[in-house]
Amino acid sequence: MRYLALLYGQESEEEADPTSQAFADEMSRYQRFEEFAGEAIVGGEALEPTSRAISLRFVGDDRVVTDGVLSEATEVIGGLFVLEAEDLDGAIEIARHLPAAEDGAVELRPLVDWYQNEAHRPDGSTRYLALLRGTEPETMRPGTAAWEAAVEEHARFEKEEADAILGGGALHPSDTGTVLRMRGGQPLLTEGSFAEVGEVIGGLYLLAAGDQQEIVRLAKGIPMGPPGIIELRPIVEMDG
Amino acid sequence: MAEVATSERLEATFREEWGRCIATVARSVGDLGLAEDAVQEAIASALRHWPRSGIPERPGAWLTTTARRHAIDRLRRETRRTDKEEAALRELERVGPSSHTNVYPVADDQLRMIFTCCHPALSAVAQVTLTLRLVCGLSTTQIARAFLEPEPTTAQRVSRAKRRVRDAGIPLRIPDRQHLPERLAAVLACVHLVYREGYAATGSENLIRASLCEEGRRLSGLLAELLPNEPEILGLHALLLLQEARRPARTTADGDLVLLEDQDRGAWDRSLIDEGIAVLDRAASRQRPGPYQLQAALAAEHARAPSWEATDWPTIVALYEALQRHAPSPVVELNQAIAVAQLEGPAVGLQRVDAIDDAKLVRSHLFAATRAEFLRQLGREDQAREALRSARDLAPTEAERRFLTTKLEGLGTAEG
Numbered sequence: 001m002r003y004l005a006l007l008y009g010q011e012s013e014e015e016a017d018p019t020s021q022a023f024a025d026e027m028s029r030y031q032r033f034e035e036f037a038g039e040a041i042v043g044g045e046a047l048e049p050t051s052r053a054i055s056l057r058f059v060g061d062d063r064v065v066t067d068g069v070l071s072e073a074t075e076v077i078g079g080l081f082v083l084e085a086e087d088l089d090g091a092i093e094i095a096r097h098l099p100a101a102e103d104g105a106v107e108l109r110p111l112v113d114w115y116q117n118e119a120h121r122p123d124g125s126t127r128y129l130a131l132l133r134g135t136e137p138e139t140m141r142p143g144t145a146a147w148e149a150a151v152e153e154h155a156r157f158e159k160e161e162a163d164a165i166l167g168g169g170a171l172h173p174s175d176t177g178t179v180l181r182m183r184g185g186q187p188l189l190t191e192g193s194f195a196e197v198g199e200v201i202g203g204l205y206l207l208a209a210g211d212q213q214e215i216v217r218l219a220k221g222i223p224m225g226p227p228g229i230i231e232l233r234p235i236v237e238m239d240g
Numbered sequence: 241m242a243e244v245a246t247s248e249r250l251e252a253t254f255r256e257e258w259g260r261c262i263a264t265v266a267r268s269v270g271d272l273g274l275a276e277d278a279v280q281e282a283i284a285s286a287l288r289h290w291p292r293s294g295i296p297e298r299p300g301a302w303l304t305t306t307a308r309r310h311a312i313d314r315l316r317r318e319t320r321r322t323d324k325e326e327a328a329l330r331e332l333e334r335v336g337p338s339s340h341t342n343v344y345p346v347a348d349d350q351l352r353m354i355f356t357c358c359h360p361a362l363s364a365v366a367q368v369t370l371t372l373r374l375v376c377g378l379s380t381t382q383i384a385r386a387f388l389e390p391e392p393t394t395a396q397r398v399s400r401a402k403r404r405v406r407d408a409g410i411p412l413r414i415p416d417r418q419h420l421p422e423r424l425a426a427v428l429a430c431v432h433l434v435y436r437e438g439y440a441a442t443g444s445e446n447l448i449r450a451s452l453c454e455e456g457r458r459l460s461g462l463l464a465e466l467l468p469n470e471p472e473i474l475g476l477h478a479l480l481l482l483q484e485a486r487r488p489a490r491t492t493a494d495g496d497l498v499l500l501e502d503q504d505r506g507a508w509d510r511s512l513i514d515e516g517i518a519v520l521d522r523a524a525s526r527q528r529p530g531p532y533q534l535q536a537a538l539a540a541e542h543a544r545a546p547s548w549e550a551t552d553w554p555t556i557v558a559l560y561e562a563l564q565r566h567a568p569s570p571v572v573e574l575n576q577a578i579a580v581a582q583l584e585g586p587a588v589g590l591q592r593v594d595a596i597d598d599a600k601l602v603r604s605h606l607f608a609a610t611r612a613e614f615l616r617q618l619g620r621e622d623q624a625r626e627a628l629r630s631a632r633d634l635a636p637t638e639a640e641r642r643f644l645t646t647k648l649e650g651l652g653t654a655e656g
Contacts, residue, residue, distance in 0.1 A: 001409045087411040088361055089419075110409055175400065176407040178361045186422070189361045191404070 002042060002111040003091040004171060005081040006201070008194050009104030010074055016049045029099040037083070037094050043116050043167070044081040045206075046236040047129060054212070056219050056230040063220050069231055071199060075104050077131070077233070080204075082114055082169070092180060092187060101182040107194045109177045109201075112142050116167030116206060125208040127166065127235040128215050132203040133195070134228040136173050153223035154203075164218055167206035174200040199229065206235075243295040250290060254283055257300040258377030259462075263349035265307045266412055269328045272356070272374060273402045274311055282307035308332060350375070351414050351466050354459075358427040359410045366401040367430045368437070373398050375462075376455045386437070386452050424467075428476050428532060431459045435480050439487065440637070453487065456480055464519070474523035475533030481516030482539035485509040497643040501548035513543045531567035534559055553582040570598035574610055586617035605634035609644060616651065625651050 014022040034041060050069045057064045069076065078100070085091035088108070095106050121127070139146045151170075158165055174193035181188045193200045205222065209215035219230050243249060258279065266275035282303045296302045315329040357370040372378045378386070384394040404410070415423040435456025441449030460477035467473055489503040498504075520536045538559050545551035560576035573596050581589025593611055601607050608631035615624035625648065632644040 003409075085409075087409040087413075088359075089411050089413070089415075091409070092361075110407060172407045176404055178408060187360075191361065191363045191366070 001085060001087060001091075002114050002169075003083045003085060003088075003095075004109045004111050004114075004169065004204075005083055005091075005095050005098065006077050006107040006109065006194070007079045007081070007098065007100035007104070008075045008107065009078050009100050011049050011076060011078065013049075026099070033097050033099065036097050037081075040084050040094050042082040042084050042114065044079070045127075045129060046079040046238075047077065048234040048236055050076050050233070052234050054216065054219075054232040056216070056232070058224060058226045058228045058230075060226060065216055070229055071195070073196070075194075079236075080129070082111065082116075083108075088178060092178070092189070095180055096182055096187050101180050101187075104181075105194055106180045107177055108180060109174070109193075110172045112170040112172055114167075114169035118166045118206075120163060121166055121208050122163070122210070125210055126215070127237070128207045128209060129233045129235055130205040130207055130219055130222065131201050131231040131233065132205075132222065132224055132228065133199045133201050133231060134224065136200060136202065141173055142170075150223070157221055157223050161218060161221060164208050164214075165205060166208055168204055170203045171201060173202075207232075245290040245295050249295060250287070253295055253299050254286075254303075255377055257303055259353070259375050260300055260346050260350060261303045261307060262374055262377075263353040264304050264346060265311060266353060266374075267349050268308060268332060269311045269315070270324050270412065271328070272370075272405050272412075273399075274314060275307070276374065276402070278307040278311040278314065279303065281310040285310075347466050348414065350462070352412050354427055354463070354466075355414055355423060356405060356410060356412045358423075358430040359405070360423070360426045361408065361410055362401060362404065364430070364433060366397065366404070367426070368434055369394065369397050370401045370405075371430055371459070372434065372455060376458065378451075378455065382451070386449055388449075424470065424472065427463070428472060431456055431463065432476060432480075432532075434459065435483070439483060450487075453480075453484060457484060469526070471523040471526040471528045472530040472532050474519050474526075475530060475536050478516045478520035478523060478536035479532055479539055481512050481519060482536060482543055485512035485516060485543060486539075491639070495639055496646075497639050500542060505547070508543065513540075516540065516543070529562065529566065531563060534563040534566060538563070551582070553579055557583065570596055570601035571606070573598075574601065574606060578610060581614065586614040590614040590618065603634065605631040605636070605640060605644070607631075608634060609647075612647075621651060 012022065014020050015026050017023055030046075034044070053067070053069045055066050055068065055070050057066070057070065081098070083091055083094055085094060091108050095101060095108055098106050100106050137146070140150070141147060154170075158168070174195075175191070177191075177193045179190045179192070179194050195201065207215060207218055209218060215232055219232055222230055224230060261282070262275050262279045265278055266272055269275055269278070285306050286299075286303060290296075312329065312332050315325055315332070318325060354371070354375055357374055358367045362370065369383060372383050372386075373380065380395045380398055381391055383398075384391040387394065434452055438449045438452025438454070438456060441452075457477075457480045460473070460480050463470075463473045464477045485508050486500075486503065488509065489505070489507040490498055490500075492498060516536065517540050520533065520540055523533050523536070538556060541552055541556055541559065556579045557576065560572060560579055564572050564576065574593065577589050577592035577596075580592055590611065593607070593614065596602065596607070608627050612624045612627035612631060615621075615627055628644060628648045628651065632641055632648060635641045635644055
């Protein structure tokens with residue numbers, strides 16, 4: 001199975017500054033994790049601070065664009081990994097070594113599907129992670145007609161914007177999620193999603209865009225209706 | 241020889257075989273929901289056949305084979321199978337439904353099921369519900385009655401929990417040695433919770449919810465059979481036996497609570513006490529003490545004492561100290577204060593209680609009622625009355641409110 005590990009924590013300005021010691025320390029902690037997890041890591045990205053995010057709120061047919069994120073939570077997503085594990089126990093065994101599990105929390109969500117292919121990424125483009133947040137009607141679960149209809153709409157979007165889409169995935173509903181916190185060396189597990197009700201993440205895209213105007217245009221095309229929110233987060237580029 | 245299938249015999253047989261059967265089928269098909277449905281269908285088949293043919297010699301084997309066959313049919317009918325279902329179907333078709341291969345002992349199947357139902361990634365209430373349904377074989381109707389909630393609420397919780405096990409990837413597996421202690425702790429906590437839910441019941445709720453005590457005791461007994469070398473399992477089993485022994489004396493016929501010190505010790509079930517003490521001795525011989533063994537030791541000490549006054553208080557105090565080291569909690573501290581007061585008087589008891597630094601406990605009726613008792617013994621009646629009043633107002637159950645009201649009246653005051 002594939003699990004999305006969402007890394008929640010408090011943002012620190014110091015850690016966000018690539019020239020700081022705190023940034024270097026954090027980097028080496030994650031390097032150690034990546035060495036430990038090895039091939040269990042299918043993908044992973046660190047995200048720029050939420051101050052650099054762009055949010056799209058869907059109000060009827062209107063799509064309102066605002067800077068930053070719409071949540072007031074103090075612990076926000078700072079990065080993510082896609083992990084391959086036989087089952088939840090396997091995923092927890094890996095995720096408990098994540099620095100975010102000790103400092104904040106890790107939300108483990110089983111993925112319905114996941115793909116990532118960056119071969120066609122345009123030169124000089126910026127990568128963004130689009131987090132699709134919304135409510136979860138009971139009729140919207142894998143296997144239902146509503147789910148299948150949504151899958152088709154996304155397939156159409158993915159075909160139309162094939163050049164700009166580098167990857168993406170759909171998540172099982174949040175009631176299949178597990179929040180992991182390591183406290184005193186012991187795992188503390190809770191059911192469900194870390195986010196407050198009504199804002200749970202149902203899917204994600206990895207997008208490439210030349211500029212902000214382009215990324216907003218792309219995001220507006222993501223098939224999602226009210227009361228959905230799309231959160232665009234620039235990805236930290238390690239090599240350059 | 242086939243046994244005549246009276247409806248009582250049928251019910252008893254299903255009850256007896258359910259847990260083992262579903263555990264074995266779940267292992268072959270890898271899915272709790274499918275296993276449960278298949279076993280239900282097998283029981284429906286049995287209800288059609290057995291009244292004529294009689295109950296077969298090995299009813300469990302019959303039910304398991306039939307359930308497997310139903311599961312195969314169901315999987316074949318699925319047009320879109322997941323990889324896991326595909327693998328399960330191939331395996332089932334390879335070995336055939338009646339393969340009672342002894343490769344997997346049934347005991348392991350049952351342990352696997354218990355560890356899955358009590359997986360720490362499930363909420364406590366989901367763990368309890370799944371355990372009662374899939375291990376104990378209680379129907380959703382019975383669980384709903386035991387928890388005093390509408391049946392659809394229970395049914396929804398059962399189906400959500402099964403779905404979560406499947407979709408979140410909670411494995412059907414016995415944890416390895418490294419993780420056994422932490423996972424076993426979750427199992428024991430779940431079984432203890434099942435028992436306590438029943439134990440807390442009084443009055444009219446008593447008869448309905450008492451079934452939870454029975455299930456709790458069955459579960460701890462089953463665990464003690466499946467993992468006989470785990471002293472904490474024996475500790476929990478001993479604790480439940482000893483608590484059960486006192487249960488008849490802890491309420492009056494009208495459902496009023498009776499404190500341990502006022503209980504009719506002649507009404508305690510001596511055979512349960514003997515059994516509990518024997519189990520505790522077996523646990524203690526392994527010399528790996530833990531919180532459940534210590535709680536059982538405390539219960540055993542009270543069970544042995546001929547009266548409240550003649551209780552071995554130094555031993556009780558020492559046991560509370562040990563418990564406080566193993567599993568520190570403000571409730572233990574409170575009980576310890578009560579025991580200390582038996583040796584050193586109410587003034588010391590009050591001092592101890594007032595030294596407890598825990599916001600939640602300080603706001604509980606237990607705390608207020610304990611203070612009230614020490615104040616009364618010290619002759620500070622006005623303060624005792626005040627403490628009792630707040631205890632009464634904080635008490636969560638009707639039985640406890642009634643009990644505290646009676647105490648308040650005993651202090652000789654008008655209603656306050």
